[in-house]
Amino acid sequence: MFILFGEKIHSESCTVGLLPCGVCGQERPFDKIVETSYFCIFGLRLLPIEKLANYSQCNHCNNAFDTDASDAGSFNTKNDLPTHIVPLKRILSYLQVGYGMQTHRDLAQDICLKVCSFEYSDDEFSRDVLLASQGKSDIYDYLKIAASRLNMRGKQEIIEAAFLITHACCEIQYEDRLRINLMGNALGVSLEFVSSIIDHVHAQGCYGVRRILPTKTQTS
Numbered sequence: 001m002f003i004l005f006g007e008k009i010h011s012e013s014c015t016v017g018l019l020p021c022g023v024c025g026q027e028r029p030f031d032k033i034v035e036t037s038y039f040c041i042f043g044l045r046l047l048p049i050e051k052l053a054n055y056s057q058c059n060h061c062n063n064a065f066d067t068d069a070s071d072a073g074s075f076n077t078k079n080d081l082p083t084h085i086v087p088l089k090r091i092l093s094y095l096q097v098g099y100g101m102q103t104h105r106d107l108a109q110d111i112c113l114k115v116c117s118f119e120y121s122d123d124e125f126s127r128d129v130l131l132a133s134q135g136k137s138d139i140y141d142y143l144k145i146a147a148s149r150l151n152m153r154g155k156q157e158i159i160e161a162a163f164l165i166t167h168a169c170c171e172i173q174y175e176d177r178l179r180i181n182l183m184g185n186a187l188g189v190s191l192e193f194v195s196s197i198i199d200h201v202h203a204q205g206c207y208g209v210r211r212i213l214p215t216k217t218q219t220s
């Protein structure tokens, strides 16, 4: 007998009504999104394997927020910080430390503001630089865990930030681009998606982000 086993991702979205959105500054309609991978036979879902995503989303600004972990099914009543902002800042500081450019604090702050419209404070930057310098956690593991709370917009902005800080700190070589691809992989997006984001950022003139190349050459 021929039996076809496999794994399938099932995405569920349900409306949860009006909630205050910290980005929009007023009540907006929200959805709850849950993605689960299932063990399948002949394409039929049998057993849930893993919850891949679980977040709420403002339908107006399209930002993802945490559901309230203390009460599954209810929601964070503040929704003040989209879930991708903290990982985006961590990636900026991680890469800037990696290129030895962390003294240019204004660069990460400028990219953060241009990509996600959130401030990256001096204190936050110093704390993240310290974390990155200690090198205690694997950045790809960190992104894999963070991915379950992110929607596509959040993932896109994290990749934009990763590309821009790389572009600002070096003439991009194979290993630099590979690092961005690995970050995209940890976030669960395709290489094509990463490429399309980078093409989009290039088409926008890299948002006018200044470069601090070690060789002082300003060609791109």
Ligand SMILES: [Zn+2]
Binding pocket: 021, 022, 023, 024, 025, 028, 058, 059, 060, 061, 062, 063
């Ligand atoms: Zn909103």
